[in-house]
Amino acid sequence: MAAECAAYEEKRVKNKSTYWMVFELIWRDYFRCYCAKHGRAIFKEGGPIASHQSWRTDPQLLQRWKDGTLGVPLVDANMRELAATGFMSNRGRQNVASYLALDLNLDWRHGADHFESLLLDYDVCSNWGNWAAAAGLTGGRVNRFNIVKQSKDYDAAGDYVRHWLPELQNLPAQFVHEPWKMSRADHEKYGVRVGTYGAPDSDYPNPPKSQFQPSDGGGKGKGGGRGGKGGGRPQTPGEAAVANRAGRTDRGAGGKGGGGKGGGGRKRVQHDYM
Numbered sequence: 001m002a003a004e005c006a007a008y009e010e011k012r013v014k015n016k017s018t019y020w021m022v023f024e025l026i027w028r029d030y031f032r033c034y035c036a037k038h039g040r041a042i043f044k045e046g047g048p049i050a051s052h053q054s055w056r057t058d059p060q061l062l063q064r065w066k067d068g069t070l071g072v073p074l075v076d077a078n079m080r081e082l083a084a085t086g087f088m089s090n091r092g093r094q095n096v097a098s099y100l101a102l103d104l105n106l107d108w109r110h111g112a113d114h115f116e117s118l119l120l121d122y123d124v125c126s127n128w129g130n131w132a133a134a135a136g137l138t139g140g141r142v143n144r145f146n147i148v149k150q151s152k153d154y155d156a157a158g159d160y161v162r163h164w165l166p167e168l169q170n171l172p173a174q175f176v177h178e179p180w181k182m183s184r185a186d187h188e189k190y191g192v193r194v195g196t197y198g199a200p201d202s203d204y205p206n207p208p209k210s211q212f213q214p215s216d217g218g219g220k221g222k223g224g225g226r227g228g229k230g231g232g233r234p235q236t237p238g239e240a241a242v243a244n245r246a247g248r249t250d251r252g253a254g255g256k257g258g259g260g261k262g263g264g265g266r267k268r269v270q271h272d273y274m
Helices: 002-011 016-043 059-067 073-085 090-103 108-118 124-134 147-154 159-164 184-190 237-245
Strands: none
Touching: 002 016, 016 124, 059 073, 059 090, 059 108, 073 090, 073 108, 073 147, 073 159, 090 108, 090 124, 090 147, 108 124
8 A cells, every 4th residue: 555655646746645644554554563462452451551540430421422512622523423424533533532531531441442333444453552542551652632722723713613513603713612711791692501511501511620630740860861850740540550560650750851861750741742
């Protein structure tokens, strides 16, 4: 496939689309090799790194995630698109997976299983490998997506959100990504009432409280180089799992510096990914 793409680029055109096609094919092959290496561990609660992390159990919240009624517009819109079409963009998949595992702290396997049941392009290795990565269970950096930033960056006008969330169709770009910021006067002005999930006087729910915990610092770097300074945040469950697997006792994800040339504190979570 890569060879055919290269031939197309030489004959017709080379652009971002051809680049990303090859890029995603590489990721597909990577996860096939990854799953071949780890086998059935890819389906276990602790993932390939055998994390001892405990996940919350909240059937109602999980169902709201599946139904697209969380109160987080970008996540809700993507989940409704998946339910209606069997498709979700790569960026959407990363955002909803990050939110389920890192913000809601719900068992990532429920998300992977839900995708398996609905995706038309389902592939066992790509699906379960990417979900393990989203949950921070592959041993690499944990990417916690900033959902609001992602929504504003890639759907600035809010057209995608409004298409899948008709209850927000009257909201301007100022509020469509963050409807919980509206005042009561705004509710009346735009005809959208944001409130408690399930309440009869609510058109769209407020989002659940994030379980992601900001922290108190990262360890200093050791060795000949400059160590990373503290002042970060406590480890996420995924980070802690990685540290435990490696036999480390990192106190947090490194703050400024992150270990420098001499090693030491490592910044494992990137908050505003892409």
